[in-house]
Amino acid sequence: MAVVVNPGLDRSGKGRELADMMERRKVDILCVQETRWKGSKARSIGAGFKLFYYGVDSKRNGVGVVLKEEFVRNVLEVKRVSDRVMSLKLEIEGVMLNVVSGYAPQVGCELEEKERFWSELDEVMESIPTGERVVIGADFNGHVGEGNTGDEEVMGKFGVKERNLEGQMVVDFAKRMDMGVVNTYFQKREEHRVTYKSGGRSTQVDYILCRRGNLKEISDCKVVVGECVARQHRMVVCRMTLMVCKKKRPEIEKKTKWWKLKKEECCEEFRQKLRQALGGQVVLPDDWETTEEVIRETGRKVLGVSSGRRKEDKETWWWNEEVQDSVQRKRLAKKKWDMDRTEENRQEYKELQCRVKREVSKAKQKA
Template sequence: MQINKTISIPDRSRPGLTTTANSAVDQQGTDGNWTTVGQRQSQRQRRRGGRLVRRKREKMKNRSVSLKFGTLNVGTMTGKSREIADVMERRRVDILCVQETRWKGSKARNIGGGYKLFYHGSDGKRNGVGVILKEEYVRNVVEVKRESDRLMCVKVEVEGEMINVVSGYAPQVGCELEEKEKFWKELDWMVESIPRRERVVIGADLNGHVGEGNRGDEEVIGRFGVRERNVEGQAVVDFAKRMEMAVVNTYFQKKEEHRVTYKSGGRSTQIDYILCRRCNLREIRDCKVVAGESVAKQHRMVVCKMTMEVTKRKRVKTEQKIKWWKLRKETCCEDFRKEVRAVLGSVEIFPDDWETTAAVMRETGRKVLGMSSGQRKEDKETWWWNEEIQESVQRKRLAKKRWDSDRTEENRLEYKERTREVKREVAKAKQKAYEELYESLDKKERRKGVV
């Protein structure tokens, strides 16, 4: 028998109010169960707690990586290399785009302080662009595209993420229209050639004023520009709309002193910009002009901080493998042949059941030849190694010691040449070893000689 009871229970979510709960209570005792508001709230809290825990676990799978990008029109790199490296070190800039380097050639050069400059220029008196990288990112350079003396791109891998750093120098106001159109077409092509899943950061002197305010252009620029927009600034906005980019400078409210990038005489304007994809704009934490540096006479460095959420890499599971390459040795081959004959009963023809034969071969290989360690890049057996490679490696080691003790240009070139020599010898040895292995497997006599 059941009795329906109406119970008034205080509503803890809103003090002073009560709620009514109808429940069925067993007549045998007072230990009957009913659902109250408090219990329902506890259940909701547990559900919310579960979601919070899941979110926390998902967050733990990722980790944040911060990078500082900058752009600066240096006027010329001659006599300023070390000074720029010092500025980057003090301001903790990881990657810097430089314009008007006025260096001829397509090369890479260490500028001191652990920084390296990748540059391109066709005339030593005008134009020229470059990208300066911190030492830890130099090793991760994947590709360098040198489009012209006004445009180049360096692709860098950072924690498994690809970042394309573009350095650009747009024609000045007085240049011909054809030259300006050529620059924007090349920049369009360069950005379009980059896969959508990869990040793009453009640091450039675009010689245009995007202006203050963003009515009608909210998707590509912020409200914090300088002065009024001109024709060249409209070209910047049009490019950002075409390529779905965002002008980072204009999204952060700063004093005018920290927005002006160019000062000459009585003029103060904003013509140096950092752009990124609109979808990555939320990763930008700050952007401002660095005042107080004298490395360039008229231009000022623009710096932005990007924080990326990258997925932690899982350790790749490896498996142990049978050391089949040991069959190249006559002693191992003879032991393997004897063991297989013993298992198969000294038959000359394999059984018709391939699975049985394969199982016998694998088990015999494990017993006679042994198993690899299963560890990546550790205790790896290079069966193609030979004396020529060993001698090349020894020469490389000696060259490295000389380079470490005496950092002259001659020693550097020698070490570089020895490194290339080792790579060539390894490639030749691998090719020769595999060709011999394939030839031995193709020969009918070799197949018979195995068993």
């Protein structure tokens, strides 16, 4: 599971780029914030991933959860509380897993808005039975800080810099709900703990939380450096193991291509073959079951059947080699700029960003 912030899904091709990143990084569940999509829907973003989202304004806020296709059928409940809090309940081989995506107000926002966010998050947590697993992926816009003196029960030592008021709210919430701040339990280089980087500022504001009793199921948690799906935020990845049996994917039934009857030549051939199969009779016999089977068999022979494979995702048709190559170049340029922030590297990254947008637009027009 992972949490990524401000992916800018309103921009051309970003949803498909996000799906590609999830597939490449082997991420099954992803919490996203600041999606800036208005509405409360679920839609495919390609590569076998589906986004459940909620937003009331296309210019700010918005939260969502992206699931790998095999987990979509396991969704029992979707709670869209506000454009800052939403949750999904999944049943995986009898194990109940609640995934919560949150986006806390920034430091400069009114106290009333901050209290509303924490109240909504409290309500979601209180509605979940204590025996069910909970994982929260959120941009809390706060610094829990380095060290854990006095707070050992809810966090580790490996935060970043000093705690602020908003970070204290995160710690207080963890204590109320008996949860642990997962990021802080794993000793990593600071570069793999910093979740937000802009100009000369670098800090940790994005966190994954889970019940303290389930911390043993998490084997690793770190920040992934080098991805460019989000502009300033970095993806936090958490590896969580649930001891469940994997279900076999059901086969899709092969279907006769009846739509070919719209073509005159196919329709005429079907008529002739059907007459032959019925023994030259123009009037159908009284035995409808026999007649039905003759019609179906003739249709299969003349019109053919589908392959039985899954349909291609709606947003996959334009994801061609040129687009993938441009995205790969952009990703490498972002990594290069992160390592050496010269004006030349910044300019190269900006040019490749524009190139990706052009390639996506061109590919969609051709398809």
